[in-house]
Amino acid sequence: MSLLQIHDPAAAPRPIGIDLGTTNSIVAYVPPSGGPVAIRDCDGEALVPSVVQYRAQGTPVVGTTAQRTAVEAPADTIVSVKRFMGRGAADPETRRLGPYRFATSEGPVVKFAVAGERVVTPIEVSAEILRELKERAEDELGPVGGAVITVPAYFDDAQRQATKDAARLAGITVLRLLNEPTAAALAYGLASKRNGRFLVYDLGGGTFDVTLLELEDGVFHVRATGGDSQLGGDDMDRALAAELLAALPGEEPARVRWALDAARQIKHALTEAAAVETELEFAGVRVPYRIERTAFDAMIRPLLERTGRAVRRVLADAEARATDLDGVILVGGSTRVPAVRAYVQQITGLSPLEGIDPDLVVALGAAVQADVLAGEGERPDVLLLDVLPLSLGIETMGGVVERILGRNTAIPTEAAQVFTTYADQQTGFEIHVVQGERELAKDCRSLARFTLRGIPPMAAGLARLEVRFRVDADGLLSVSARERTTGIEQTVEVRPTYGLSDEEIEGMLLSAYEQGEGDIQARLVAERRVEGARVRMATEKALGEDGDLLSSDERRAIDDALAQLSASLAGEDPRLMQARTDALETVTHAFAGRRMDRAMQRALAGQAVDSVAAVTQNARGIERAHEPLAETKA
Amino acid sequence: MSDPFATLGLPVRFGLARSEIEARWKELSKALHPDRHMQASPAERRQALGRAVTVNEAYRAIRDELGRAEAVLALRGGRTRRDADPALLMEVMELRETLAEKRASGDQAGVRRLSDRVEAQASAVRVALAMALDGEPPALDIAAAELARLRYLQRFLDEVRATEDEA
Numbered sequence: 116m117s118l119l120q121i122h123d124p125a126a127a128p129r130p131i132g133i134d135l136g137t138t139n140s141i142v143a144y145v146p147p148s149g150g151p152v153a154i155r156d157c158d159g160e161a162l163v164p165s166v167v168q169y170r171a172q173g174t175p176v177v178g179t180t181a182q183r184t185a186v187e188a189p190a191d192t193i194v195s196v197k198r199f200m201g202r203g204a205a206d207p208e209t210r211r212l213g214p215y216r217f218a219t220s221e222g223p224v225v226k227f228a229v230a231g232e233r234v235v236t237p238i239e240v241s242a243e244i245l246r247e248l249k250e251r252a253e254d255e256l257g258p259v260g261g262a263v264i265t266v267p268a269y270f271d272d273a274q275r276q277a278t279k280d281a282a283r284l285a286g287i288t289v290l291r292l293l294n295e296p297t298a299a300a301l302a303y304g305l306a307s308k309r310n311g312r313f314l315v316y317d318l319g320g321g322t323f324d325v326t327l328l329e330l331e332d333g334v335f336h337v338r339a340t341g342g343d344s345q346l347g348g349d350d351m352d353r354a355l356a357a358e359l360l361a362a363l364p365g366e367e368p369a370r371v372r373w374a375l376d377a378a379r380q381i382k383h384a385l386t387e388a389a390a391v392e393t394e395l396e397f398a399g400v401r402v403p404y405r406i407e408r409t410a411f412d413a414m415i416r417p418l419l420e421r422t423g424r425a426v427r428r429v430l431a432d433a434e435a436r437a438t439d440l441d442g443v444i445l446v447g448g449s450t451r452v453p454a455v456r457a458y459v460q461q462i463t464g465l466s467p468l469e470g471i472d473p474d475l476v477v478a479l480g481a482a483v484q485a486d487v488l489a490g491e492g493e494r495p496d497v498l499l500l501d502v503l504p505l506s507l508g509i510e511t512m513g514g515v516v517e518r519i520l521g522r523n524t525a526i527p528t529e530a531a532q533v534f535t536t537y538a539d540q541q542t543g544f545e546i547h548v549v550q551g552e553r554e555l556a557k558d559c560r561s562l563a564r565f566t567l568r569g570i571p572p573m574a575a576g577l578a579r580l581e582v583r584f585r586v587d588a589d590g591l592l593s594v595s596a597r598e599r600t601t602g603i604e605q606t607v608e609v610r611p612t613y614g615l616s617d618e619e620i621e622g623m624l625l626s627a628y629e630q631g632e633g634d635i636q637a638r639l640v641a642e643r644r645v646e647g648a649r650v651r652m653a654t655e656k657a658l659g660e661d662g663d664l665l666s667s668d669e670r671r672a673i674d675d676a677l678a679q680l681s682a683s684l685a686g687e688d689p690r691l692m693q694a695r696t697d698a699l700e701t702v703t704h705a706f707a708g709r710r711m712d713r714a715m716q717r718a719l720a721g722q723a724v725d726s727v728a729a730v731t732q733n734a735r736g737i738e739r740a741h742e743p744l745a746e747t748k749a
Numbered sequence: 750m751s752d753p754f755a756t757l758g759l760p761v762r763f764g765l766a767r768s769e770i771e772a773r774w775k776e777l778s779k780a781l782h783p784d785r786h787m788q789a790s791p792a793e794r795r796q797a798l799g800r801a802v803t804v805n806e807a808y809r810a811i812r813d814e815l816g817r818a819e820a821v822l823a824l825r826g827g828r829t830r831r832d833a834d835p836a837l838l839m840e841v842m843e844l845r846e847t848l849a850e851k852r853a854s855g856d857q858a859g860v861r862r863l864s865d866r867v868e869a870q871a872s873a874v875r876v877a878l879a880m881a882l883d884g885e886p887p888a889l890d891i892a893a894a895e896l897a898r899l900r901y902l903q904r905f906l907d908e909v910r911a912t913e914d915e916a
Binding site (some may be wrong): 587711 | 757758773774775776777778779780781782783784785787788789790791792793795796797798800801802805806808809
């Protein structure tokens, strides 16, 4: 990581969007003018295969190189790590997938044993992919700011938390986790339509996802989501490969691999051509081969019908019919196959939106949102309000789930529920946090278990235990519990245990530095300075807007704190920078509250805050450009 | 939790249109959502987050009619009835038995007639509830009884719907 030496530290870090995919990953950004663009390598390739190869020595290899050499070291090359995110070691899905060596058969996190006698979690593997993407972005853009990272709409809390942990490990600030279908809709600029129902049909290499998105007055809701985690373009290759193997019979692994590669090439050729004529060659044997597109279409028809069933199920879940749809978006490279497009058109009665590369559309949408959140200058008025994808609750007596926050609850939010003890003299209380819609805890996803201890002994039913759930804007949960009868308060703050604790992450970061990846002190100074400058700028902006809310004494205190902060930022002492930043925080606390009150009053007065901002701007003689959002053809 | 109606800048009324509540929630969310304060100082981000949470809680509390009735009742100084009226329990039990019989005999049309009838009863209860809660002065005891009734009828209808989905 040499960015500190190379790049101009004054350059504003640029926000990026990342599609962390099962098969491929992509990073994109929005340039100062124009729509979003994907970052490409020197060969013009935007797709980074989501493959990480660990070797006996040195740092792991990510992407095309790792993919090419996967067959030489199958157990050390982690493919499709996304399938393992947030899964426990004993999860049946974990056991089923891939040629890997697992370091443990229990615990909340999968652990791979890889070359170099290392044990890595899916979080660490994903962090390698993210690190590669970040470096690509830095090579092209200089310093990179925060990132919007996409996740499937059906990802539960464990999977979202794991994704965020991976980003932290890669040194990436997550601006927001964004649902993939929502990202695709943003790339097509659908947010500006305000209202509508959109079907997002995402057929990737090995997974199929379908989502019904509803846009209501500028708010996206995932109405229903479904799909098949074992269905994708690879199945088309397998179907065609079977025919190629009939022409050149044999079962040895090299032959099968040849057949799959040849099948993929023929599939790609059939996207353009109505027929392909070629010569098959393996182990010195040559056979002429010809296939019409119609024959290929018939071959993949059963696969398409499987996607059709999932589409109908999703429509039924959302209590919608195909005729209610206002648009269809295709995502994933496999939707380039003409038969796929035709099939989607046939079952929905709509011709899918066009113009954006289906491999890139999710990353481009993530870049659009990153730019809205952290970009400079005026941006279109887009606010995504998100909801919890699955209900959260805790297990009570008899294994029944008490729901604390229902699915589709607007986030951020919090809720508390009071429980009591069921046995006399009970001093401990086990709390089992689950996610899902089923009645019984064993049928839901287990997120965390912890015990609140030290409850004063008393008769059954007397203790009052308050369990509080907090969900942030990314849909991530934290749980706290306290006992509140006897005045003794116990608060246990718990982040679900499937992820990594802060200490574990710090530890991993430190060990990365020990491997000589950078100077921790220099990085600390740089980070604190950026943060301090950011707080200073935000405060000055707030003073400019709402300075009238302060008395002259209050104003003087803030001005003093600002001057002190500026002085510290000119120095080299990170602790002083932190202290002065905190001090400014303290003196602006009441001011921040009053500003929010004013914002709420404006909103309630029926006067949208945006129009207030627009009026202020016009008063200053600045005209706001109304550019359509992301009409890019990638 | 504080008065959810005040948080959303709405009058304390059962008879609010859901669209009206939603509109207030959206306006406030636009002002307070964390995404709108990414560039602000940490103090402001915390303040905005806290208020966004309060707004979402208020929205959740009064968006659905049962929650809204409960909130109005509490704010007007009434008490939610925890003990159910024996006559009401009897009535619901009979409804359940009728439903089970019709199911057992595969009488789909009968199930639908039953659920339509209960739906009509629920609508009448809603009107009575609105009059009791929003009247001047409010009739709190009547409101509490009607609310209990609506809750039972609603639960019955939810169950009918859930088993229909399974079928």
